[in-house]
Amino acid sequence: MTRDRAISAALRYFDSGEFQQLLARRVALRTESQRPDRAPQLAHYLREEIGPQLSALGFELHFIANPLADKPPFLVAIRMEAATLPTLLSYGHGDVVFGDDENWRADLDPWQLTAEGDRWYARGSADNKGQHCINLAALEQVWHARGGRLGFNCKLLFEMGEEISSPGLAELCREHAALLKADLFIASDGPRVSAPRPTLFLGSRGAVNFRLTINARDNACHSGNWGGLLSNPGTRLAHAIAALISARGELQVAALKPDSLTPAVRAILSSIRVGGMPGDPALACNWGEPGLTPAERLYGWNTLEVLTFITGNPARPMNAIPASATAVCQLRFVVGTDWQRLGEHVTAHLAAAGFTDVEVEVLHGSPATRFDPTDPLVEWIMHTMTALCEQPPALLPNLGGSLPNDVFADILGLPTLWVPHSYPACGQHGVNEHLLTPVAREGLQIMTALLWDLGERGDALIAQHRARAGGAQ
Secondary structure, eight states: OOHHHHHHHHHHHHHTTHHHHHHHHHHTSOOBTTOGGGHHHHHHIIIIIIHHHHHTTTOEEEEEOOSSTTOOOEEEEEEOSOTTSOEEEEEEEOOBOOOOGGGSOTTOOTTSOEEETTEEESTTTTTTHHHHHHHHHHHHHHHHHTTSOOSSEEEEEEESOGGGTOTTHHHHHHHTTTTTOOSEEEEOOSBOSBTTBOEEEOEEOEEEEEEEEEEOOSSOEEHHHHTTTSOOHHHHHHHHHHHHBOTTOOBOOGGGSOSOOOHHHHHHHTTOOOSOSTTOOOOOTTOSSTTOOHHHHHHSSOEEEEEEEEESOTTSOOSEEOSEEEEEEEEEEOSSOOGGGHHHHHHHHHHHTTOTTOEEEEEEEEOOEEOOTTSHHHHHHHHHHHHHOSSOOEEESSBSSOOTHHIIIIISOOOEEEOOOBOTTSOTTSSSOEEEHHHHHHHHHHHHHHHHHHHHHHHHHHHHHHHHHHHHO
């Protein structure tokens, strides 16, 4: 069997309808991790869906309880063919966000795969069941093509809590670092730059949420009796937020701006076009950091967003000056940002602007990551996609959103390479979520080629990576 024949076999499998049937069965499972009553479905997905498929390929299964009490479980599957072979670690998550059934299009059910043109609608079709099913199908095809072997060692980590910020994932990777030891990491999540362009991204932006609060007094006061005499915390907080971010979305806190938008990163992003595809929202004019392209703002810079703002009782406004106001904000950030001192930086910036009455509370955060874009492993994947795909591939230093990539990059110390099989307008986390069949089919083609390559020349690829990493130190 040759590489081309293995790819052809994978595409025949996709075209036969078998992949669609598999995905239909898996999206029918209501694995909403945000709902505690779905715990049995979360465990079922690992034990009855993913487990049997991997057992058939000779993987040893480790069902591991979450290190954190009452949190979703994990599955680590391992196939070791020889100690001398390179080892791949991959990842997927089987949980989904709320189905939000009542708000989907009337003729769609989030728990039933519906084919309509080149779209397969269902919750989880894009995030992440469709994507990890593609990668498992590629693994399966390579295994069959090589007569029951892969030509490399493979470890797979599945979680069921990614949509609730991956509780216990970091602890699992620390406790089982030896079990998860590998040479490289390849997985799929998030969207491509656009539907036509195959994409490789090397990490993700980090995110930190924080709350701003002004408690002016114990009770609301009649606006007719006290208006003009008492400070309004809603007004004060609105102006405090304006001190953090301008009316055009420019981050005003110098200490929270990154130092990593280098000429090399700007060169990588110069070919990236953001938006403009069917289903994409129109980009705002003159919004965000001035002097940057949309791609640089999304993938190379930091953004501060106001997620909620509450003062008084929005449902029942009173003729009263509110006693308090609160807002939850979020900083999305790239590497080279002093995000762990965010509370200190925001407090100092607000105090300098005269807002000493604002309390700053950091809620939670996750680091930004970025693998070296000049590494030979990056060149290998980009070359593979260029040869296979009609459109030139896009290379992103990191995803605009956030993923638990820090556990693989920082805790396990792996080169992280993400090949997404979705696109920005897929409805991820919204209604009418769907997988595009041309993207899924091309994704299966790409992953089959990459896994075949690992079995053919994985040793050489890892040696080149290590030589590059050693020379860069």
